[in-house]
Amino acid sequence: MSTNPEKDAHKFGETHQKLLETGFHVFSERTIGAANLTDIANEAGVGVMTVYRHFDKKPDLVLAVSAWAWEEYRKGITPVADRSGMKASELFSKFLDTFIDMYRNHPDLLRFNQYFNAYVKREGIPPERMQPYEKVIEEVANQFHQLYQQGQEDGTLRTDIPEKEIFSATLHLMLAAVTRYAVGLVYDAGIDPVQELLLLKKMLMREYVVEPEA
Numbered sequence: 001m002s003t004n005p006e007k008d009a010h011k012f013g014e015t016h017q018k019l020l021e022t023g024f025h026v027f028s029e030r031t032i033g034a035a036n037l038t039d040i041a042n043e044a045g046v047g048v049m050t051v052y053r054h055f056d057k058k059p060d061l062v063l064a065v066s067a068w069a070w071e072e073y074r075k076g077i078t079p080v081a082d083r084s085g086m087k088a089s090e091l092f093s094k095f096l097d098t099f100i101d102m103y104r105n106h107p108d109l110l111r112f113n114q115y116f117n118a119y120v121k122r123e124g125i126p127p128e129r130m131q132p133y134e135k136v137i138e139e140v141a142n143q144f145h146q147l148y149q150q151g152q153e154d155g156t157l158r159t160d161i162p163e164k165e166i167f168s169a170t171l172h173l174m175l176a177a178v179t180r181y182a183v184g185l186v187y188d189a190g191i192d193p194v195q196e197l198l199l200l201k202k203m204l205m206r207e208y209v210v211e212p213e214a
Helices: 005-030 037-044 048-054 058-074 088-105 107-123 127-154 163-182 193-208
Strands: none
Touching: 005 037, 005 048, 005 058, 005 107, 037 048, 037 058, 058 107, 058 127, 088 107, 088 127, 088 163, 088 193, 107 163, 127 163, 163 193
């Protein structure tokens, strides 16, 4: 038995972090349904009983990985308040860019989220355990609310359309598109996903941005 609780706690924390990172990597590459705790243990270089000391069962690990992954992503979201001086149309452009950036720099998170949604539905995991993902959506909604308010002030965004309607359409269209490309669901292997995403962005800008009068 160890006589150094502080050292033990540190080692436990390191192992826990390693399991989260390994779980994220394995789940985003193989799909969550195809991987088990033994796969995670082998990939992390630990015994499967070590995994069970941290997580009682697979759903516990999956949910912990989701919470960790989305929190890591949330930390990188630049608040609208940090872009003071921009018009609403410019903020909306930046907002759309965050989805394209996610495809470019976080395709593994998009793949994981796609597999995660399918897994929790299949396993019947209750909605209240989805809070980490909902927290990110709330943060994104708050960012959009601020830019919509800016649009009401400077008139560069169509505020004749309800905020919820623009946000919902924009979120679902962009997220569906970047996820589809991230998991490889494309009709033509020769296409350039980023160019198509930029085209989708241009279409949304044309729909919701108020052009200055000549």
